[in-house]
Every structure is written in structure tokens, then in C-alpha cells.
Amino acid sequence: MKEIIKQIEMRLSFFGYSKYKYLLPVVIVHPQFYFSSPAHKGRFKHAVDIAVPDPKEKRTVILSPIDGTIEALVMGNTKWGSTSEFRKYMNYVHIRIDNESHEFVELVHIDTYVDERGVKHPLRIGDKVKMGQPIAIAALNGWITADENKKPDSHVHMLVGEWLNQEHTDFRSLKIRWR
Numbered sequence: 001m002k003e004i005i006k007q008i009e010m011r012l013s014f015f016g017y018s019k020y021k022y023l024l025p026v027v028i029v030h031p032q033f034y035f036s037s038p039a040h041k042g043r044f045k046h047a048v049d050i051a052v053p054d055p056k057e058k059r060t061v062i063l064s065p066i067d068g069t070i071e072a073l074v075m076g077n078t079k080w081g082s083t084s085e086f087r088k089y090m091n092y093v094h095i096r097i098d099n100e101s102h103e104f105v106e107l108v109h110i111d112t113y114v115d116e117r118g119v120k121h122p123l124r125i126g127d128k129v130k131m132g133q134p135i136a137i138a139a140l141n142g143w144i145t146a147d148e149n150k151k152p153d154s155h156v157h158m159l160v161g162e163w164l165n166q167e168h169t170d171f172r173s174l175k176i177r178w179r
């Protein structure tokens, strides 16, 4: 049985699909995906942008898409713009999946989770997170395009990746299998 599961996993990876199934990180009745981002090239090809309301107008809670451990994070940036030089201002969280050495997930354009009462719940590197747990809110930071009225194409960028080397410097994006 274990052997069969392993073979299926290898096949999913061969066809570029994620080994795990992920929870959509936002609770939105009719989620909309942007597929035309200029940022999704090369190794970022299968990243997805999930449209969220403009964070200046409405708070959107970001849920952990999987069980794992916070391996890297940047929060607190508030600069954003529609050209690639704004990429350095992006906030993100990188989640290492429990008992997994190849696949990982990243969420971008977020900030520290603030609950309904306005209390902040900052994440720290090494924190364990559970699928469905609020971990952040959607926010404007980094490279985000805007329409002709300067209204941001606000979205949460999600990437599931597979490390291609031991040093974890090279990866490829995977097609996300959703729960």
C-alpha cells in the first residue's frame, strides 16, 4: 500500500502537481483567480493570485493552507506599486510542511494577523500552524498592478514549490491541488 502511494506521489510530481491538497487560504464565496500576472514567469509559473477585496476597504483573513511550520517570514512592509522594483517590499510567509523535505508553500501580499477586536497576533519563525488557522490578513505590499484609476488588483499570491536541490536554493512551482 505504502509503495502504491509513493508511486502515485511520484506521478503527480512528474506531471507537475502538488503532492498535498491545499486549503484555499481565504474564505470567499466565489473565489476569482488572476492568471495573467506578469510576475508568474519561469519558476513562478504555477503561482496563483487569488483576488481579495481592497485591503484599505475590507479586512480579509488569510488561513494556513496546510499543517506546517513557519520557516521564513517578512511582515510590516506597506509600499506597493505596479512595477517589478516594488517586489522587494513584499511581505510573505514561507511554510515548511510537516514531515516533508521537498514541497513547501508561500503566501505573499499579507501582513500580521489582526483579529476582530483589533488584537495583533504576530507569527514567529518556528511557529507551528494548522490548516485553516488564521495566520495573516491580506495587505498591499510589493509588486501589485493597478487599474487606470490606481485601484490595486489586490490579491494574495500563493506558490507551492518543490525544492530541486539539497541547499534549497533552486525550486520549481507546482500546480496546486485544492481540497
Ligand SMILES: [Zn+2]
Residues within 6 Å of the ligand: 037, 039, 040, 047, 048, 049, 156, 157, 158
Ligand atoms: Zn502572483
